[in-house]
Amino acid sequence: MLQGKTAVVTGSTSGIGLAIVRAYAEKGANVVINGFGNADEIEYKRKGIEEEFAVKALFSPADMSAPAQIAQMIAEAERAFGSVDILVNNAGVQHVEPIEHFPIQKWDAIIAINLSSAFHAIRAAAPGMKTRQWGRIINTASAHATIASPFKSAYVAAKHGVAGLTKTAALEFARDHITVNAIAPGYVWTPLVEHQIPETMAARNMTREQVIHDVLLEAQPTKEFVTSEQVAALAVFLASEDAQSITGAILAMDGGWTAH
Ligand code: NAD
Numbered sequence: 001m002l003q004g005k006t007a008v009v010t011g012s013t014s015g016i017g018l019a020i021v022r023a024y025a026e027k028g029a030n031v032v033i034n035g036f037g038n039a040d041e042i043e044y045k046r047k048g049i050e051e052e053f054a055v056k057a058l059f060s061p062a063d064m065s066a067p068a069q070i071a072q073m074i075a076e077a078e079r080a081f082g083s084v085d086i087l088v089n090n091a092g093v094q095h096v097e098p099i100e101h102f103p104i105q106k107w108d109a110i111i112a113i114n115l116s117s118a119f120h121a122i123r124a125a126a127p128g129m130k131t132r133q134w135g136r137i138i139n140t141a142s143a144h145a146t147i148a149s150p151f152k153s154a155y156v157a158a159k160h161g162v163a164g165l166t167k168t169a170a171l172e173f174a175r176d177h178i179t180v181n182a183i184a185p186g187y188v189w190t191p192l193v194e195h196q197i198p199e200t201m202a203a204r205n206m207t208r209e210q211v212i213h214d215v216l217l218e219a220q221p222t223k224e225f226v227t228s229e230q231v232a233a234l235a236v237f238l239a240s241e242d243a244q245s246i247t248g249a250i251l252a253m254d255g256g257w258t259a260h
Contacts, residue, residue, distance in 0.1 A: 003028035006081040011091025013037040015190030019228035020235045025053040032077045034060045064091040064117035074124035084125045086239050089118035090140040094192055096151045096199035107154045114158035135178035136239045139166050143186045143254045151203045163250050170248030179247040181238050186254030187216045189225040222255035
């Protein structure tokens with residue numbers, strides 16, 4: 001289905017991004033993996049994708065808080081594969097703390113990685129997509145793109161920003177067969193969620209079990225975590241020809257959280 005296409009997925013060394021990059025490779029796309037982590041483990045995953053799915057996989061260590069590195073990642077992908085057809089802006093970080101104690105550098109990093117990086121990547125990839133008159137841009141937003149939770153000021157602000165950027169880019173590229181959408185997952189069990197448990201325990205004075213059941217799963221009527229594979233399946237559909245008329249949408253996948 002995606003043979004001959006190239007997909008760049010930011011923040012794909014782990015969690016949701018890794019599931020998306022694997023799902024695109026399974027459909028035949030060449031992929032660019034990006035993110036941080038242990039070099040040997042990343043190389044193992046990269047090689048594994050090439051061998052399992054008979055596609056080409058590149059790794060870019062570009063830091064999503066550095067605009068020049070983002071532009072370079074897109075240029076390198078275009079040089080290596082001839083195009084960037086699918087761009088998934090997925091890299092993200094979290095920090096949980098009350099506003100009056102929220103470290104300023106954490107605010108700046110979350111806005112840069114979770115929001116501004118999507119702008120820089122879209123800015124770099126759009127000219128090639130326009131020339132080819134085809135493109136798919138998918139932003140991993142969050143339920144926090146439409147609703148808020150306390151103690152996540154930077155994350156909620158960044159994800160609301162991603163929703164606005166998604167809609168604006170969709171309008172700008174509407175006549176170029178480039179769709180721009182956001183997936184808004186509820187809680188997905190990944191390192192990002194695991195890492196916020198101690199911070200949430202401190203911010204809310206709760207035990208680990210209370211955080212999992214009374215904060216995380218409390219939000220989701222299904223009482224189940226969303227899976228990375230479910231998010232990846234939606235990302236595959238959004239990259240398909242059948243999804244041509246879906247653009248500017250913020251698609252919830254949150255077990256009913258935002259139906260409250
Ligand atoms: P994760 O921690 O497993 O993955 C985050 C990825 O981003 C990793 O590959 C990491 O190396 C990369 N990354 C972090 N900082 C980076 C930087 N400066 N430059 C490049 N890469 C960087 O987390 P995840 O849960 O898979 O999160 C992926 C996306 O999904 C994020 O945007 C997150 O906000 C969003 N999301 C997650 C959930 C959830 O419950 N896990 C829910 C909604 C939205």
